[in-house]
Amino acid sequence: MTGRGDWFGDKEERRSYHHGRLKDALVEAARRLVAERGLAGFTLADAAKLVGVTAAAPYRHFSDRNALVEEMARRGFEQFGERLHKAWDLGQPNPRTALARMGEAYxxxxxxxxxxxxxxxxxxxxxxAPAPGTAATKALDVLxxxxxVTIEASVPGPADGRELAFRLWAYAHGVATLTLAGHLxxxxxxxxxxxVLRQGSAALIDAAIKRAQAISR
Incomplete structure (x- = not known):
């Protein structure tokens, strides 16, 4: 297991947390603790101990544990949205290939x-909460x-991709959750x-295109 010093530097570096870097260090500590123990397996005091500051120090930036989780969620959705956007790559070389690439990125x-x-x-x-909610909405908008665009490539006229986006999100989340739990x-x-993700997503896309084609006739 990586030692605390490897994650957060030496004593001189940890002193700098008192001068503007504490918030980022606490988020990083919480990210690692949750990855190891699960979301229920950490407290603000745990994060503070890992960083090397007093148990009271986190309250300079976070009112409680939930506030720290919200900040993690905000940063997570922002990074997640950026990855989806990069994977989409303006739908190149074609929308279906790019949409499948987004599933892999997920x-x-x-x-x-x-x-x-x-x-x-x-x-x-x-x-x-406003911050993570806004970041999540932006990520969903990319999807x-x-x-x-994928539906419109196969049917005449405009299409609404919201229903397909929610179905793909739900399916990808299920696959990801089962994977993290070790069931896949x-x-x-x-x-x-x-x-599993590719096959299921392809079926959802095919079904959405067929519905759109039937409506457009």
């Missing part, structure tokens, strides 16, 4: 950032736009999460 983010991912989907109260794994026959 699963990769959940695997690489389990701490942030847990905070992002901790509860509805977290998403109801909604991609879904709309390439070692299991038929249980490769990437394959």
């Amino acid at each position: 699963l990769d983010f959940a695997r690489q950032e389990p701490g942030l991912y847990s905070a992002m989907f901790s509860n509805i109260q977290t998403l109801s 909604r736009t991609a879904a709309q 794994d390439p070692a299991f026959e038929g249980g490769d999460p990437g394959h």
